Amino acid sequence: LKTMKLMFLNSNQHISHALQADYIWVLVLISYFSACMAAYTAWGMSEQFRLNRTHHKGYIWLLGGSFSMGLGIWAMHFIAMLAYQLPIPVAYDLKETLLSVVPAIVASAAAIYLLSYAKVSPLSFIIGGLIFGLGIGLMHYSGMAAMHVDSKMHYDKTLFVLSIGGAILLSYVALWLKYLATRFKHSSVYRQIKSLSISLVAVAISAMHYMGMAAVHFIPNSGPAKSVQGLDPMSLSILVIIITGLIMGLSILTSLFQQRLL
Numbered sequence: 001l002k003t004m005k006l007m008f009l010n011s012n013q014h015i016s017h018a019l020q021a022d023y024i025w026v027l028v029l030i031s032y033f034s035a036c037m038a039a040y041t042a043w044g045m046s047e048q049f050r051l052n053r054t055h056h057k058g059y060i061w062l063l064g065g066s067f068s069m070g071l072g073i074w075a076m077h078f079i080a081m082l083a084y085q086l087p088i089p090v091a092y093d094l095k096e097t098l099l100s101v102v103p104a105i106v107a108s109a110a111a112i113y114l115l116s117y118a119k120v121s122p123l124s125f126i127i128g129g130l131i132f133g134l135g136i137g138l139m140h141y142s143g144m145a146a147m148h149v150d151s152k153m154h155y156d157k158t159l160f161v162l163s164i165g166g167a168i169l170l171s172y173v174a175l176w177l178k179y180l181a182t183r184f185k186h187s188s189v190y191r192q193i194k195s196l197s198i199s200l201v202a203v204a205i206s207a208m209h210y211m212g213m214a215a216v217h218f219i220p221n222s223g224p225a226k227s228v229q230g231l232d233p234m235s236l237s238i239l240v241i242i243i244t245g246l247i248m249g250l251s252i253l254t255s256l257f258q259q260r261l262l
Contacts, residue, residue: 005145006141006155006160007152007153007154007155008154008155008156008157008160009154009155009156009157009217013154013219015217015219017219017220018217018218018219019086019087019088019151019218019219019220020087021084021085021086021087021218022085023083023084023085024082024083024085025083026083027079027080027082027083028080028083030079030083031076031077031079031080031083031206031209032076032202032206033202034072034075034076034079034244034247035072035073035076035201035202035205035206036198036199036202037072037244037247037248037251038068038069038071038072038073038075038076038202038247038251039069039072039197039198039199039201039202039205040198040251040254041065041068041069041072041247041250041251041254042065042066042068042069042072042108042112042201043178043194043197043198043201044065044254044257045061045062045064045065045068045112045250045254046061046062046065046112046115046116046178047182048061048065048257049061049062049065049112049113049116050115050116050182053116062109062112062113062116063109064250064254065108065109065112066105066106066108066109066112067105067108068108068247068250068251069104069105069108069112069201070101070102070104070105070106070107070108070139071101071104071105071243071246071247072205072247073101073104073108073135073136073139073205074100074101074104074139074143074243075240075243075244075247076202076205076206076209077100077139077140077143077209078097078143078236078239078240079240079244080206080209080210080213081143081147081236082233082236082237082240084213086149086218088149088150088151088218088220088225089149089150089227089228090147090148090149090228090233091147091148091149091228091229091230091231091232092146092147092148092230092231092236093146093148093230093231094230094231096142096145096146097143097146097231097236097239099142100139100142100143100145100146101139103134103135103138103139103142104135104136104138104139106135107131107132107134107135107136107138107139108132108135110128110131110132110135111128111129111131111132111135111171111175114127114128114131115128115175115178115179120179125172125175125176125179126172128171128172128175129168129169129171129172129173129175130168130171130172132167132168132171132175132204133164133165133167133168133169133170133171133172133204133208134164134167134168136167136171136204136205136208137163137164137167137208137212140163140208140209140212141212144212144216148228148229148230149218149228150220150221150225150226150227150228151218151219151220151221152218152219152221153216153217153218153219154216154217154219155215155216155217156214156215156216156217158215159211159212159214159215160212160215162211162215163207163208163211163212163215164208166204166207166208166211167204167205167207167208170200170203170204170207171201171204173200174197174200174201174203174204175197177193177196177197177200178194178197180193180197181193181194181197
C-alpha cells in the first residue's frame with residue numbers, strides 16, 4: 001500500500017468552508033447488511049476451521065473465512081462510499097482500491113486463527129480484538145487514500161482516534177461472543193449468541209466507517225476546478241456488486257454445508 005498521508009485539522013483551520021455531503025440512506029442500510037452477510041459467512045467458515053485445524057484441509061476454511069470477512073469489510077466500505085454524496089466529482093485509484101482489502105484479509109485471518117483453539121486466554125481476545133479492529137481501520141483509511149477529489153482531506157484527530165478505539169472495543173466483544181457461542185453449542189441460547197456476535201462484527205465495521213467519515217472534512221482547493229482521473233463511481237459499483245455476489249455465493253454454500261452436518 002502507498003504511504004497514507006493523513007492530514008489533521010489544526011486550531012487555525014475553520015471547517016465552515018468544508019464541503020457538505022449527503023447520504024443515500026438505502027445504500028447505508030445495504031452496507032450494514034453486506035457486513036452482516038460477510039460476518040455470517042466468515043463465522044461459519046471459522047467454525048469449520050476450528051473443528052478441522054489439525055488437518056491440512058482445515059486451512060482451506062481459514063483461507064475462505066479470511067477472504068470472506070476481508071472482502072466483506074471492503075465491500076461494506078465502498079458501498080458506504082457510494083452512499084456518500086459530495087458536491088464534486090469523485091474517482092478512485094484502481095490499484096489502491098483493490099490493495100486496500102489486504103489489511104482486512106490479514107487481520108481476519110489472525111483473528112480467526114487466534115480463536116480456533118479449544119481454550120482461548122483473555123490475552124488472545126485482547127490481541128484478536130486489537131488486530132481485527134486495527135485491520136478494519138487500516139482498510140478504511142487506505143480506502144480513503146484511494147479517493148481522487150479536487151479538495152484536501154483533513155481529519156478531526158479526536159474522532160479519528162475514537163473510530164479506531166471503537167472498532168477495537170467492538171471487535172473484542174464480538175470475538176468474545178463468538179467464542180462464548182461455541183461453549184454453548186448445544187444450548188437453547190446458541191443461536192441468539194451467534195446472531196449477536198455476527199451483528200456486533202457488522203456494527204464494528206460500520207461504526208468504524210461512519211465515525212471515520214464523520215472525522216473527515218473536504219476542504220476545497222483554491223483556483224479553478226480540476227478534473228479527477230480514476231475509477232468512476234459507476235465502475236466502482238459494478239466491482240462492488242461482483243464482490244458482494246461472491247460473498248453471497250460463499251454464504252449460501254457455507255449455510256448448505258453446515259445444514260448437511262446437522
